[in-house]
Amino acid sequence: MSDPSNEGEAFVRARRGRNIAIAVGLVIFVVLVFFVTIARLGANAVAPF
Amino acid sequence: MAMSPALPTARTPARWQDFVQLLKPRVMSLVVFTALTGLICAGAKINPFLGAVAILCVTVGAGASASLNMWYDADIDAKMRRTRGRPVPAGRVQGADALALGIVLSLFSVMLMGMALNWLAAGLLAFTIVFYAVVYTMWLKRWTAQNIVIGGLAGALPPVIGWAAATGAAPLNAWLLCAIIFMWTPPHFWALSLYTSEDYEKAGVPMLPVVKGAAVTRRHILVYSLLFVPICLAPAATGLGGVAYLSVAALGGLVFLVLAWRVSVSRAGDRPDERQDDGLYDVKAGAKDARNLFAFSILYLTLLFATLLAEHLIGLPALKALI
Numbered sequence: 001m002s003d004p005s006n007e008g009e010a011f012v013r014a015r016r017g018r019n020i021a022i023a024v025g026l027v028i029f030v031v032l033v034f035f036v037t038i039a040r041l042g043a044n045a046v047a048p049f
Numbered sequence: 050m051a052m053s054p055a056l057p058t059a060r061t062p063a064r065w066q067d068f069v070q071l072l073k074p075r076v077m078s079l080v081v082f083t084a085l086t087g088l089i090c091a092g093a094k095i096n097p098f099l100g101a102v103a104i105l106c107v108t109v110g111a112g113a114s115a116s117l118n119m120w121y122d123a124d125i126d127a128k129m130r131r132t133r134g135r136p137v138p139a140g141r142v143q144g145a146d147a148l149a150l151g152i153v154l155s156l157f158s159v160m161l162m163g164m165a166l167n168w169l170a171a172g173l174l175a176f177t178i179v180f181y182a183v184v185y186t187m188w189l190k191r192w193t194a195q196n197i198v199i200g201g202l203a204g205a206l207p208p209v210i211g212w213a214a215a216t217g218a219a220p221l222n223a224w225l226l227c228a229i230i231f232m233w234t235p236p237h238f239w240a241l242s243l244y245t246s247e248d249y250e251k252a253g254v255p256m257l258p259v260v261k262g263a264a265v266t267r268r269h270i271l272v273y274s275l276l277f278v279p280i281c282l283a284p285a286a287t288g289l290g291g292v293a294y295l296s297v298a299a300l301g302g303l304v305f306l307v308l309a310w311r312v313s314v315s316r317a318g319d320r321p322d323e324r325q326d327d328g329l330y331d332v333k334a335g336a337k338d339a340r341n342l343f344a345f346s347i348l349y350l351t352l353l354f355a356t357l358l359a360e361h362l363i364g365l366p367a368l369k370a371l372i
Contacts, residue, residue, distance in 0.1 A: 010061075010062055014063060014064045015062065018068075020065070021065035029157070032102065033161075035098060036161070036164065039096050040099075040164075040165065043096065
């Protein structure tokens with residue numbers, strides 16, 4: 001929840017920056033999990049037991 | 050275990066860079082280096098992508114514990130010149146946000162390490178985070194002058210985590226790397242605290258010079274250095290380090306001992322004699338020796354790990370092969 005008294009240009013700019021950083025972090029997380037899954041699946045396919 | 054006093058609330062809007070600062074990026078870079086050394090020295094064949102993920106997990110885990118540390122220590126940080134500009138005491142980030150970031154990144158790093166590599170490495174990483182954030186930050190740091198001796202274990206574990214990530218095991222050589230950092234920590238931080246003890250005293254942190262005095266600290270530095278240098282030579286005996294490593298460890302160790310001895314006979318950390326007001330008493334004189342040891346300790350540790358890394362990457366001969 002944002003405090004209306006802080007609603008200035010600097011506040012909006014800082015919030016936009018944080019939102020972009022979170023979005024980038026989430027995308028990296030998804031990509032990371034995808035490739036980790038591929039790598040682990042590949043390893044298990046080569047040596048299943 | 051005492052709770053940290055009331056946390057300051059944010060006065061200015063937090064930028065994403067402030068959250069990056071919460072992770073102590075400079076400490077993270079050291080952790081990357083030591084964890085990578087453990088991972089490479091393990092000598093196991095590992096998928097390079099998974100190896101990079103392991104290093105990422107250790108790095109993020111280190112950042113998480115730093116964020117938890119900054120949340121809890123905001124009251125101490127606000128009183129010290131070196132740390133008062135950190136995001137929480139400076140009022141740029143709320144304490145609760147630092148806590149949330151620390152918890153989220155801890156869970157992320159441990160779970161990813163477990164799923165991508167193995168659960169031994171994940172367990173060691175979880176232990177390291179809890180040890181630093183709870184045992185060191187919340188307990189040892191405010192309670193005992195031995196805080197950095199015991200707490201140093203958290204900083205010493207990354208090579209073992211790297212080794213465990215690569216092999217699923219933590220053999221003697223991995224723990225030797227851990228022992229080197231563990232024994233390096235006390236002389237390194239005590240040398241620093243000899244010329245920053247006023248800051249610690251103001252904040253009520255029981256660092257050794259504050260509690261026992263500068264003379265005892267200088268003696269402790271020498272004793273720990275005498276124990277530290279032989280441990281640095283040990284990897285050459287176990288086959289972990291080769292000729293290059295032995296040379297660097299022996300020559301650097303000699304310089305380390307000379308610098309530690311110079312600190313022990315100096316006046317580093319002594320208070321000025323208040324009876325003299327003519328400016329003849331040079332309180333800074335000994336601080337130079339402490340600074341020299343502090344600076345060299347960083348160089349020495351870096352050289353030791355860089356040499357090990359180079360030997361294992363290039364494939365230089367081990368000492369045993371030449372005997």
